Amino acid sequence: MPELFAYTDGACSGNPGPGGWGVLLRAMDGDNVLKERELNGGEAETTNNRMELLAAISALETLDRASKITVVTDSAYVKNGVTGWIFGWKRNGWKTSNKKPVKNVDLWQRLDEAQTRHDVTWEWVKGHAGHPENEKADELARAGMAPFKPKKTQA
Numbered sequence: 001m002p003e004l005f006a007y008t009d010g011a012c013s014g015n016p017g018p019g020g021w022g023v024l025l026r027a028m029d030g031d032n033v034l035k036e037r038e039l040n041g042g043e044a045e046t047t048n049n050r051m052e053l054l055a056a057i058s059a060l061e062t063l064d065r066a067s068k069i070t071v072v073t074d075s076a077y078v079k080n081g082v083t084g085w086i087f088g089w090k091r092n093g094w095k096t097s098n099k100k101p102v103k104n105v106d107l108w109q110r111l112d113e114a115q116t117r118h119d120v121t122w123e124w125v126k127g128h129a130g131h132p133e134n135e136k137a138d139e140l141a142r143a144g145m146a147p148f149k150p151k152k153t154q155a
Contacts, residue, residue: 003028005026010050015048018150019051022055023137041058042147051141052073069120071123082111090112
């Protein structure tokens with residue numbers, strides 16, 4: 001049975017500002033790549049954290065059937081949120097331990113829903129550290145952001 005991986009990343013030019021997200025989906029048999037799929041998108045006015053979340057959401061929502069998948073992110077915010085903080089948030093009615101509303105609650109709820117039909121393992125990698133698949137996800141995120149960045153004018 002092939003192993004499925006999603007390498008996800010978000011990017012933002014300014015925070016908030018134009019942003020993009022990218023996903024490299026890869027089916028592996030040992031060291032052999034069986035199939036790859038690239039996804040990306042962006043928004044005109046967003047934050048880096050929202051783009052990181054959208055990358056993970058998009059990876060899980062694009063799968064046609066329940067799957068065992070490893071999501072690899074360079075976002076400690078996403079990894080810590082989905083493997084830890086989210087349980088308390090849900091218990092507290094989507095409030096933090098300080099009783100404040102959870103930031104990006106719409107995306108956290110969507111991610112929570114998206115992962116329910118899958119067997120997801122979450123892994124964190126250091127960003128911009130030469131990890132080839134993370135670098136590819138970053139490239140896809142920057143490409144997703146490109147249409148939303150203001151065009152530079154020649155003087």
